[in-house]
Amino acid sequence: MEAASLLGVSPATLRVWARKGELPSHATPGGHRRFAHADLALFARQRGMTRLSAAPEPLRILLVEDDPQFALFIQEALGTLDPAPEVETAREGFEAGRRLQRFQPNLILLDLMLPGLDGFAICQGLRRDPETRRLRVIAMTGYDTPENVTRILDAGAEACLSKPFRTSELLGAILGARNRSEQPAPSLAAPI
Incomplete structure (x- = not known):
């Protein structure tokens, strides 16, 4: 949900991009997708999206x-x-x-x-x-x-x-x- 919010899209849209291989991710054993902040930032830049926050999640x-x-x-x-x-x-x-x-x-x-x-x-x-x-x-x-x-x-x-x-x-x-x-x-x- 947080990754979708950062990009300003629905979680369904985010899942479609991940399944198509357009946005790198990996699935956890708990059934969640993980997206690296750097991958999200690159994806947003390539598509002219400006909504992405620059702050990575805390340690x-x-x-x-x-x-x-x-x-x-x-x-x-x-x-x-x-x-x-x-x-x-x-x-x-x-x-x-x-x-x-x-x-x-x-x-x-x-x-x-x-x-x-x-x-x-x-x-x-x-x-x-x-x-x-x-x-x-x-x-x-x-x-x-x-x-x-x-x-x-x-x-x-x-x-x-x-x-x-x-x-x-x-x-x-x-x-x-x-x-x-x-x-x-x-x-x-x-x-x-």
């Missing part, structure tokens, strides 16, 4: 942290970003999997030592799944050993922060992830 961060006090510290730090990101929290690995499907974050802040499924297994699972393989992961650990850092980076995390860390370190890692050129463009959903 969505899934925080996977079992320590409630540390999770609160991180949420407060994230609140200082402009624009403020949408944040959901999970306390263990299996809950993270459920929230991942529903929330569809752009970035995961992932504690390594979690009850149940640990951060290493979560990161490896994300990299094996075509739907999540490009998802940004920043690991966090209080067990900052060379072996753990190497292991999580090999599993696909882009960085590993040693707890406790400063707010500036966290925000620097997040903004670095947000500004990387290979990061997928934000997506807008419209029902199929």
Whole structure:
């Protein structure tokens, strides 16, 4: 619905363009189409449409942290970003999997030592799944050993922060992830 609204057309028109291949999209397992903001902007420019908003959707961060006090510290730090990101929290690995499907974050802040499924297994699972393989992961650990850092980076995390860390370190890692050129463009959903 949001993508159709940005272009000033009905959702049915948007679906027709997507089905014809005129507007790049991909379908989610939940039955929604996703449109990259850059694709919408290009499509609008090519057709002389001026209604498209230039603002991408906010960063969505899934925080996977079992320590409630540390999770609160991180949420407060994230609140200082402009624009403020949408944040959901999970306390263990299996809950993270459920929230991942529903929330569809752009970035995961992932504690390594979690009850149940640990951060290493979560990161490896994300990299094996075509739907999540490009998802940004920043690991966090209080067990900052060379072996753990190497292991999580090999599993696909882009960085590993040693707890406790400063707010500036966290925000620097997040903004670095947000500004990387290979990061997928934000997506807008419209029902199929």
